[in-house]
Amino acid sequence: MSNTASNSFISRCAKSRSFVIGGTITGFLLVCAIVSLFWTPGTVYDIVIKDRFLTPSADHLLGTDQFGRDVLSMLMTGTQNSITVGIVAVSIGLFAGVGLGLLAAARKGWTEELIMRLSDFSFAFPAILSAIMITAILGPGGVNSIIAIGIYNIPVFARLTRGSANAIWAREYVMAARASGKNKLSITLEHVLPNILSIIIVQATIQFALAILAEAALSYLGLGTQPPHPSWGRMLNEAQTLMFLHPMQAVYPGAAIALAVFGLNLLGDGLRDILDPRLSRKR
Amino acid sequence: MTLLTVNNLNVNLQTASGPARAVRDLNLTLEKGQTLGIVGESGCGKSMTALALMGLLPENATTEGSILLNGENLLEKSERELCTIRGNRMAMIFQEPMTSLNPVHTVGRQVMEPLRLHKRLSKAEAFEQAIRLLDRVGIPNPEERIYNYPHQLSGGQRQRVMIALALSCSPDILIADEPTTALDVTIQDQILELIQTLVAEEGMSLVLISHDLGVIAENTEKVVVMYGGTVVESGSTEQIFSQLTHPYTQGLFAAMPKLGLGRKGRLTTIPGTVPDLVNLPKGCTFTDRCPLATDICRNTPPPRSELGPHHQVLCHHLEQAIEARSRELYT
Amino acid sequence: MSVFFAKRFLTLLATLVGASVVIFTVMEILPGDPALVILGVDASEDAIQALTKELGLDKSAVERYFGWIFGLLQGELGNSYAYKVPVWELVEGALKITVPLAIMSMILSVTLALVIGLYAAANHNKTSDITLMGFSQLGISVPNFWLAVLLIIFFAVNLRWLPPGGFPGWEAGFWACFKALLLPAIALATVQGAILARITRSSVLEVYREDYVRTARAKGLSRRATLWLHVLRNAMIPVLTVMGLQFANLLAGTVVIENVFHLPGLGSTVLKAINNRDTIVVENVVLMLAGMVVVTNFVVDLLYAVIDPRLKAHDL
Numbered sequence A: 001m002s003n004t005a006s007n008s009f010i011s012r013c014a015k016s017r018s019f020v021i022g023g024t025i026t027g028f029l030l031v032c033a034i035v036s037l038f039w040t041p042g043t044v045y046d047i048v049i050k051d052r053f054l055t056p057s058a059d060h061l062l063g064t065d066q067f068g069r070d071v072l073s074m075l076m077t078g079t080q081n082s083i084t085v086g087i088v089a090v091s092i093g094l095f096a097g098v099g100l101g102l103l104a105a106a107r108k109g110w111t112e113e114l115i116m117r118l119s120d121f122s123f124a125f126p127a128i129l130s131a132i133m134i135t136a137i138l139g140p141g142g143v144n145s146i147i148a149i150g151i152y153n154i155p156v157f158a159r160l161t162r163g164s165a166n167a168i169w170a171r172e173y174v175m176a177a178r179a180s181g182k183n184k185l186s187i188t189l190e191h192v193l194p195n196i197l198s199i200i201i202v203q204a205t206i207q208f209a210l211a212i213l214a215e216a217a218l219s220y221l222g223l224g225t226q227p228p229h230p231s232w233g234r235m236l237n238e239a240q241t242l243m244f245l246h247p248m249q250a251v252y253p254g255a256a257i258a259l260a261v262f263g264l265n266l267l268g269d270g271l272r273d274i275l276d277p278r279l280s281r282k283r
Numbered sequence B: 001m002t003l004l005t006v007n008n009l010n011v012n013l014q015t016a017s018g019p020a021r022a023v024r025d026l027n028l029t030l031e032k033g034q035t036l037g038i039v040g041e042s043g044c045g046k047s048m049t050a051l052a053l054m055g056l057l058p059e060n061a062t063t064e065g066s067i068l069l070n071g072e073n074l075l076e077k078s079e080r081e082l083c084t085i086r087g088n089r090m091a092m093i094f095q096e097p098m099t100s101l102n103p104v105h106t107v108g109r110q111v112m113e114p115l116r117l118h119k120r121l122s123k124a125e126a127f128e129q130a131i132r133l134l135d136r137v138g139i140p141n142p143e144e145r146i147y148n149y150p151h152q153l154s155g156g157q158r159q160r161v162m163i164a165l166a167l168s169c170s171p172d173i174l175i176a177d178e179p180t181t182a183l184d185v186t187i188q189d190q191i192l193e194l195i196q197t198l199v200a201e202e203g204m205s206l207v208l209i210s211h212d213l214g215v216i217a218e219n220t221e222k223v224v225v226m227y228g229g230t231v232v233e234s235g236s237t238e239q240i241f242s243q244l245t246h247p248y249t250q251g252l253f254a255a256m257p258k259l260g261l262g263r264k265g266r267l268t269t270i271p272g273t274v275p276d277l278v279n280l281p282k283g284c285t286f287t288d289r290c291p292l293a294t295d296i297c298r299n300t301p302p303p304r305s306e307l308g309p310h311h312q313v314l315c316h317h318l319e320q321a322i323e324a325r326s327r328e329l330y331t
Numbered sequence C: 001m002s003v004f005f006a007k008r009f010l011t012l013l014a015t016l017v018g019a020s021v022v023i024f025t026v027m028e029i030l031p032g033d034p035a036l037v038i039l040g041v042d043a044s045e046d047a048i049q050a051l052t053k054e055l056g057l058d059k060s061a062v063e064r065y066f067g068w069i070f071g072l073l074q075g076e077l078g079n080s081y082a083y084k085v086p087v088w089e090l091v092e093g094a095l096k097i098t099v100p101l102a103i104m105s106m107i108l109s110v111t112l113a114l115v116i117g118l119y120a121a122a123n124h125n126k127t128s129d130i131t132l133m134g135f136s137q138l139g140i141s142v143p144n145f146w147l148a149v150l151l152i153i154f155f156a157v158n159l160r161w162l163p164p165g166g167f168p169g170w171e172a173g174f175w176a177c178f179k180a181l182l183l184p185a186i187a188l189a190t191v192q193g194a195i196l197a198r199i200t201r202s203s204v205l206e207v208y209r210e211d212y213v214r215t216a217r218a219k220g221l222s223r224r225a226t227l228w229l230h231v232l233r234n235a236m237i238p239v240l241t242v243m244g245l246q247f248a249n250l251l252a253g254t255v256v257i258e259n260v261f262h263l264p265g266l267g268s269t270v271l272k273a274i275n276n277r278d279t280i281v282v283e284n285v286v287l288m289l290a291g292m293v294v295v296t297n298f299v300v301d302l303l304y305a306v307i308d309p310r311l312k313a314h315d316l
């Protein structure tokens, strides 16, 4: 019985083109990040001036940058940075946001009103601008930019959670559970959370992609990851001044960001098709 | 000439699990001014038949056979030609009055639209005509109501607006697909009576679709009973109700709430569920639910028998079915 | 209608007041003493004290907040700490770049979205639809500042059609300014337009399944007429919502894009002011940006009421 259920789940995964392509890209980036922890084809942290701006060769598949660092190795190591940012920023948003959303749906009344007004209000501040202000308070740096992005994720998850949780609270079986005297916490954990999990997972992949974009933008502005840690946004920033002479330096890191975001978005789409067929039909 | 003739109509719907045969070998005729009822459980293909007549089937549908309106085959007409027929010579009322009107346009604008389109009336003429139509379908204060949006009207009033809209160009045929299913019982009778009166006054033909044998019995001259996408029994209302024949028709009748029995009269239902339209059984589709079924039913399509003039039944066990009328087939 | 209007207007005011408090508080927490930043680390204690007094920074936070707000109500933005000139002078030129840029990219992205979204919906599941949606998926993934760099490399460096950056000033004439803003506007509009195109498409497809669309077809309207007369207006409701939300992203995007194209707009102004701890400039500019977002969403709410008659009834 459970065997056939899991079989159909796997076959549904395999059937969704978005899921397969998105999953492959995401998996590939994950492998790059892990491999780069132990091995990279060239040097990332050492400056070798004599090797500046080498054109692609067998030694340096994508050439070298203005400090003689191997571009491919930098890109691979940059994956670590983006994935870390994504995981941490989404986790912050996920824990705080889902918690607040569940609370709002369970408590209703002024708690809900307060949480919703606060999150409404935060949407008046453009995302990057908030992140810039937050990094301005905390000072530029990788960790601070992650926190800034994470904080911005909180209202996104809070809204989504509250909306979907409210729908579950209105279902008959939840009412039945309430009538039988179960308290709100156990209803939330037993009925509400499991039922909205798929929607939250889908949103998490999308926010993951947005976090990577936001971190790249902050690093590009010089507010995020600081040298010498390789970061795609940072690489783009350094390449911009060389745009006229060495345009390819600017092409690679941006392509890496685009690939990661593309993969995650597709993965999110695919997951939505698989986890919630009802939602995907509506799109 | 017969106004409408449907010959061997087949509608296949492409679905994820294969082609579903929503309508199979369906035959109908409708004379000018005649009223025809189509009855059957939900999912038996009534709406698909109606939509096929209108040329409004979903995109995943393919059709075979012919639908002749005054001798012209609608299935061979171009979309452009069909647009001059829909709403003009053939009009339709839908089941859901709550969602069948556009929420962002006034009812006046929606009633005026076919008049402007088919009759080429000026705005002022169409406006006048729309007020007259709304008045005729029993909307009080049509001069004011014409500016209302659908959400400002009740379900019954919305269905009246739908009727006004369908009648606006005096079509030859009005198709009403469960026009009262979504309404309160008291409103239901009013709406059916309104349809009756207007159809009679205009000399229109009516195709009334319902899952309720009672509604059909009171409002139409001819009946076709559909099961699993095809007609299992057809004839005049008189014939069908006086000589309930097909085991399925008998079942529908048994499932009808009967006046006077009160709470003690138990409602019987036909056991089982409608057949899977993707994998239809080889023989009679009613086999699995039929109290009279034998092996032959399962494997051979039932023959068509004439019980009287125009009274046709598709059943392997005609004699037993006729004999069963006197006792209760379903308990 | 008037109740609806009044309600929304009150929300707008409340949001602006809230925004001003948050911005002010953030700037209070922001480490770094403006006087110290202006005078440099080796300035004498006395000089710093004097400057602090001169800038009015010795007053309490509450006093300074209300001073700022009452100034704003009288149209006074105050004086920049770093440059000693009225803030308005610093901001005026920046506004004349950022506002046209935002409007230009909004128009571009909405046009792009409607054309692509409607075309794809009309050709649902055909090759053109699938291709367009594939491209829009790509468009969503591209970071706008990278797209900006690519546009510069291609159109400014290789083709030399458009300037790679900078702004000639409106004295140089409309055409020169338009050319300077065109690439930044495209960079901003592409991503937003791609998202909006997908929303438009799915919204149109969803409305196509509504019963009243079938009614319209049953009246004898052609597919095309149904799309224009019955589908479009209903489909615009969610599109409008997203448009309003996107405007905030668009403004935020200008901060980054102005940096790529070296445009002295609001984004550059605010980044520079943060570095200079020119608190009062930051406060005013961020409040302006938040104000634009709030006003845009107010307008969107009003447009809702125009499109959807059900809203008025609900809110009355």
Ligand SMILES: Nc1ncnc2c1ncn2[C@@H]1O[C@H](COP(=O)(O)OP(=O)(O)O)[C@@H](O)[C@H]1O
Residues within 6 Å of the ligand: B013, B014, B015, B020, B022, B040, B041, B042, B043, B044, B045, B046, B047, B048, B049, B058, B060, B277
């Ligand atoms: N768009 C569709 N795609 C596939 N199957 C459909 C579609 N619409 C209806 N069906 C199926 O076609 C059959 C006939 O439906 P319908 O004509 O609406 O039944 P009725 O009106 O008699 O209740 C049903 O089994 C239904 O599930």
Ligand SMILES: [Mg+2]
Residues within 6 Å of the ligand: B043, B046, B047, B177, B178
């Ligand atoms: Mg039906």
